[in-house]
Amino acid sequence: MMNERNLIYGCMGLGGSWNKNSLTNEDQKKADNIIETALYAGIxxxxxADIYNxxxxxxxxxxxxxxxxxxREKLFIQSKTGIIINGGSLGSSIYNLSQNYISNQVDQILKRLSTDYLDALLLHRPDPLTAMEDIAATIHLLKKSGKVKTFGVSNMSTAQIQLLQSYLEEPLISNQIELNLSQSMLLDLEVWVNRVESPKEVGLGGLLAYSQEHNLSLQAYSPLVKGRYSNEGVKDEKDKITLKLIEELAEKYKSSISGILLAWLWRIPANIQPVIGTTNLKRIQESAAALNVNLSRxxxxxxxxNAKGKKLP
Ligand SMILES: NC(=O)c1ccc[n+]([C@@H]2O[C@H](COP(=O)([O-])OP(=O)(O)OC[C@H]3O[C@@H](n4cnc5c(N)ncnc54)[C@H](OP(=O)(O)O)[C@@H]3O)[C@@H](O)[C@H]2O)c1
Known part of the structure; x- marks a missing residue:
């Protein structure tokens, strides 16, 4: 089945930097330009996320x-909550998906975004201290209040999604995870079925099949690999070879580096929706222009x- 391709603009780069200074006029101007470029490109x-900057x-x-x-009504606006930056020991983040916390955050999110409702709320990371049944009750309340239309998760394993879903009447719509040409464990698990080389990643096991069976979109964050495939970003010889290949393909498909990285994700028939975070206006345009690029097998x-630097099994 062919899924309709979708490109999401990730707003982590809007509004200046990660400090508690006020938003400046210059930050606002930059954000306006970025939003307008994205809209004009059809995004x-x-x-x-409540924590972004x-x-x-x-x-x-x-x-x-x-x-x-x-x-407003032409847009799909989603936000995420559940992470408290620097909220724990050693300056670590901690997580909170309790009803009080989520409800308060949603009110603040709506106020900051100047909207009465969110099209989707995603739970940013799992919180081992909140039972899934309680999270489901919060979701139910938020839905009833009209403040949030749909719900998704982020950085959750297949088992966690299954458990949460078992308490819900409505389907979760998305799981936002890191997925790109360089971080493709989700696919590795599909072909190296009997040799999981990195056990910490097994939470992703079965996610590709689950997402198709349950019509859950996989929102792929860092799809441009945070600039790793650029002359300034390459880390090793393997990256250099991959960058050269990407550049050749960009020429072949009349696309761009960003375009090829996104087309690589869209080619997987599993409702993968890249979330780009570039603040470069040209890269935003090039990303949207790649919606029609179909890479050959x-x-x-x-x-x-080449990105792996090793043969498939
Ligand atoms: N759920 C989660 O836990 C989570 C985690 C991280 C991110 N996210 C979401 O995903 C979105 C995207 O994440 P991301 O920003 O990591 O993804 P990304 O789009 O892969 O990376 C964007 C970054 O890479 C740089 N970049 C991209 N292509 C480049 C190139 N060819 N040359 C030089 N620099 C290049 C950009 O710089 P320029 O701005 O200069 O282009 C920007 O700093 C975020 O905005 C956020 O919405 C979610």
Whole structure:
């Protein structure tokens, strides 16, 4: 089955940087330009999180929306909650998916985004101290309040999603995970069935099949591999070879580096929706322009094999 391709703009880069300073006019101007470039390129799905730049990403987006209210119903706006940055010992983040915390955060998110509702709320990371049954009760309340239309998760294993889903009447719509040409454990698990080389990743086991069976979209974060496939970003000889291949394919398919990295994800028939985070206007345009790029089977595999630097089994 062919899924309709979707590109999500990830707003982590809006609103300045990760500090508690106020949003500046310059940050706002930059955000306005980025949002407009994304909209003009046809992107209508935006990803937020309450923590991004300590709320300033949502604030900058909300300021734009205030000035362009007629846009609201044409957009799909999602945010995430559940992480408390520097909330724990050693400056570590901690997680909180309790009802009080999520409900308060949703109110603040809506205020910052200048909207009455979210199209989706994603639980940013699992919290071992909140029972899935209690999370389901919170989801039920938020749905009833009209503040959130649909729900998804992020960084959750197949088993966690199954458990949460078992308490819900409505289907979860997405799991947002890191997935790109360089971080493709989800696919490794499909072909190296009897040799899992990195046990910490087995939470992803079965996720590709589960997501197709239950129509759960896999939102792939860091799809441009955070700039790793660029002259400044390459880390080793293997990356250099892969970058050269990407550049050749960009020429062959009349695309770009960003375009080839995204086309590689879209070629997998499992409703994968990349969440790009580039703040470079040209890269945003190139990303959207790649929606029509169809990599051949041979080129798709060549990218995967070279990025790994080893043969498939
Ligand atoms: N759920 C989660 O836990 C989670 C975690 C991380 C991210 N996310 C979401 O996913 C979105 C995307 O994540 P991401 O920012 O890591 O993804 P990304 O799109 O792979 O990376 C964007 C970063 O890479 C740089 N970059 C990309 N292509 C480049 C190139 N060819 N040359 C030089 N630099 C290049 C960008 O710089 P420029 O801005 O200069 O282009 C930017 O700093 C975020 O905005 C957020 O919404 C979710």
């Amino acid at each position: 209508t799905h935006f990803d937020h 300590f709320g300033k990403a949502e604030q900058a987006f909300g300021n734009y929306l205030k000035r362009n209210q007629s846009l 041979e080129d798709w595999y060549a990218l995967w094999i």
